[in-house]
Amino acid sequence: MPFVVKKVEVQTPTKLFLVLMREFGIGQKEAQRMIDTKKVFQNKKLIEDKAAVVQGELEIIHFQPQSRGMKPIFETKDFVLYDKPSGVMVHPRNRKSEYTLIDEIKWAYGMGANIVHRIDKETSGLILAAKHKEAEKELKRLFETKQIKKRYLALVHGKLRSEMLIDAPIAMNRDFSQIKLKMRISSEGKPAKTLVQPLRSIGPYTLVEATPLTGRQHQIRLHLFHVKHPIVGDPIYGRSTEDAIRYLDRLMDEDERIERMGASRLMLHAQELDFSYKGSRYCLFSRYDFVKECEKLLRQQKA
Numbered sequence: 033m034p035f036v037v038k039k040v041e042v043q044t045p046t047k048l049f050l051v052l053m054r055e056f057g058i059g060q061k062e063a064q065r066m067i068d069t070k071k072v073f074q075n076k077k078l079i080e081d082k083a084a085v086v087q088g089e090l091e092i093i094h095f096q097p098q099s100r101g102m103k104p105i106f107e108t109k110d111f112v113l114y115d116k117p118s119g120v121m122v123h124p125r126n127r128k129s130e131y132t133l134i135d136e137i138k139w140a141y142g143m144g145a146n147i148v149h150r151i152d153k154e155t156s157g158l159i160l161a162a163k164h165k166e167a168e169k170e171l172k173r174l175f176e177t178k179q180i181k182k183r184y185l186a187l188v189h190g191k192l193r194s195e196m197l198i199d200a201p202i203a204m205n206r207d208f209s210q211i212k213l214k215m216r217i218s219s220e221g222k223p224a225k226t227l228v229q230p231l232r233s234i235g236p237y238t239l240v241e242a243t244p245l246t247g248r249q250h251q252i253r254l255h256l257f258h259v260k261h262p263i264v265g266d267p268i269y270g271r272s273t274e275d276a277i278r279y280l281d282r283l284m285d286e287d288e289r290i291e292r293m294g295a296s297r298l299m300l301h302a303q304e305l306d307f308s309y310k311g312s313r314y315c316l317f318s319r320y321d322f323v324k325e326c327e328k329l330l331r332q333q334k335a
Contacts, residue, residue: 195228
């Protein structure tokens with residue numbers, strides 16, 4: 033488990049944030065955030081006062097990264113690039129989450145390193161991480177100002193024969209009466225545009241390149257579902273309410289998912305990142321052969 037409890041003995045009255053800074057080698061802001069996120073206890077009682085003065089034994093929940101040997105495919109002195117497999121989460125969902133990609137980042141480059149964008153657990157492909165806070169701030173600014181272009185590959189249901197620009201606003205779903213969909217198409221939502229280019233047919237499916245021109249959550253998945261070409265293996269968008277609920281409640285095993293959804297994973301892959309950083313141009317590609325996986329999937333379905 034990456035989240036562990038560390039017991040710390042404070043001999044003399046000391047401000048809590050100073051204890052955290054000393055024990056974990058972090059700055060004051062990070063120390064205060066540990067207090068805000070309810071990670072410090074004494075005698076099993078939560079300490080929430082950021083100005084608290086403490087003495088005696090403390091129990092501190094902290095993130096202790098664990099490596100499973102995943103290596104980056106590219107790095108500079110400021111940032112590093114990973115080719116994430118499907119099934120690996122980027123960040124812990126909660127304190128019970130086990131291994132995530134952030135384990136590898138902080139294991140290799142220290143607690144000041146951080147991932148600067150996200151992809152879903154089942155989406156494979158490129159993830160960019162900063163090695164230090166200055167690089168993190170700049171790379172996040174580039175993402176926020178749409179100066180980093182992202183391109184994805186997706187295997188979708190049906191035959192898509194020409195390029196299309198999907199322009200459909202996306203809103204957070206607030207109605208969980210039937211299913212816990214995170215996002216939905218709504219005129220009240222934020223503007224969202226995705227450029228989709230068909231590349232080739234693979235059996236009854238189409239391999240497409242999807243370029244999000246905006247950065248909404250689940251944008252590619254929701255937009256392709258909206259135009260009636262849902263991504264193969266998507267357990268939520270394009271599924272019956274019954275199937276989606278069974279998946280979300282973890283009642284669906286792998287065999288049933290393959291039978292109902294066509295694949296054991298979401299067939300979406302982050303293929304390319306294109307951006308300029310400190311005067312240098314970077315056009316970075318995934319090394320994973322996603323097309324080969326699509327072809328293998330079709331052979332398995334025919335078997």
